[in-house]
Structure formats: structure tokens, C-alpha cells
Amino acid sequence: MHIKTLLVTLSLLSLSGCQTLDSAMSATDGILNKTGDILSGDFRGLGPAKKATLSEIWKDWQQNEITAKRKWDSQRLEVPGIITRITKTGEIVSQNQIAIIFKDPSNGKCKGQGLTRDDLKVNTDKISNLKVGDRIVVTGVLGTTESKWATQGECWFSFDKAEIVKAAK
Known part of the structure; x- marks a missing residue:
């Protein structure tokens, strides 16, 4: 006993x-x-986040990509969205990132992804309460190379070093 x-x-x-x-x-x-x-x-993620929308970034992108990159790449951004998919970027543990795919709440043609730094337990725990359809706020820095798919018909922006939280109701 x-x-x-x-x-x-x-x-x-x-x-x-x-x-x-x-x-x-x-x-x-x-x-x-x-x-x-x-x-x-990389000091972009250290300052306060500026509130923006995917549509707002896209509007600048359509007018002049070079100026838009200069404007939006230099700062940390806080962007609202609605989750459409939750996934990982690769197969190798600790080299993966968690990808939260989302759309602009006011413009379904604008989509984005929030990429965490890695897929380790601390980040997996942070997103464990999220599901498709949830309203979220993605805070991160614009990943310019991944955002190259913003064309005249639709937009796609990627946010690196992202923190993803449920939006307050």
C-alpha cells in the first residue's frame, strides 16, 4: 500500500x-x-503594432508596390481576420511553423497567413483554442517575399513572427 x-x-x-x-x-x-x-x-517586431487591414495594405500595393513595401515592411502590424485554415508549414519538428490562414472580414478577396516562429509546444498551446471561422487578430511583421502574390484581382499577404489571438467580441 x-x-x-x-x-x-x-x-x-x-x-x-x-x-x-x-x-x-x-x-x-x-x-x-x-x-x-x-x-x-530585425527590429521591426520590437515597436508597437500599427492597426491595419489586409484591404488597406492591398490598396497601397495596387498603387505602387515599391512604396507599399517600404511603408508596410518597416513596422509591426495588427490585422483582423477570420480563420479559414490552421496547418503547419513542413514535416521536420522544430523547423516548422504554424500557419493560420485567414481572410479580411470585409473583403473575401484579401487573404493572409500568420506564421508563428516555430511549432514548438508553447506555440501549439497558444493556438489550441482556435478553429475555422473564429475572428482573430494577427500581430506580426509583413513577410514581403511571401506577399508577392498580391495581384490586381486578389491579395495574399504573409505575416512572420505572428502572434494570433481570438478577437474580443
Whole structure:
């Protein structure tokens, strides 16, 4: 009987230790990401986010792509959307990113994707409550090369280093 009690106690301690470790990883995730940005020389994600819509970015893109890239690439953006798909970008663990595909709430021709830094547990946990049809806010930096598909008929923009949260109702 004592051995069973001891085993149950040790199991509970192990589980609580994992939860504590996961909480610690979540708490330091943002700090480590910002430190990585500083070391890599990418300061775009460090400033306050500017509110924008995919349609607004697309309008600038249609008028002059070079000017639009200069305007929108230089800052962190906060963009509303409606989820159309939740997926991963690849097959290799820790080299993947979670991709949240979304559309502009006011213009179905404008679509985008929010790419997390990686698909590690901390990011998987953050998006675990999301589902197709949810209204979200994507905060990240515009990934210009992935956004090259913005044409005259429809737009596609990609946001790197994205934080994706459900929109307040």
C-alpha cells in the first residue's frame, strides 16, 4: 500500500513539474523571441503594432508596390481576420511553423497567413483554442517575399513572427 501511495505521489510531482516547466517556457518565450530579433538585426517586431487591414495594405500595393513595401515592411502590424485554415508549414519538428490562414472580414478577396516562429509546444498551446471561422487578430511583421502574390484581382499577404489571438467580441 505504501509503495502505491509513493508511486502516485511521485507521478503527481512529475506532472506538476512538467506544468511548471511549460509555464516557465511560455513566460520566457516573448523575451527570448525579442532577444533573437535584436541579435539578428530585425527590429521591426520590437515597436508597437500599427492597426491595419489586409484591404488597406492591398490598396497601397495596387498603387505602387515599391512604396507599399517600404511603408508596410518597416513596422509591426495588427490585422483582423477570420480563420479559414490552421496547418503547419513542413514535416521536420522544430523547423516548422504554424500557419493560420485567414481572410479580411470585409473583403473575401484579401487573404493572409500568420506564421508563428516555430511549432514548438508553447506555440501549439497558444493556438489550441482556435478553429475555422473564429475572428482573430494577427500581430506580426509583413513577410514581403511571401506577399508577392498580391495581384490586381486578389491579395495574399504573409505575416512572420505572428502572434494570433481570438478577437474580443
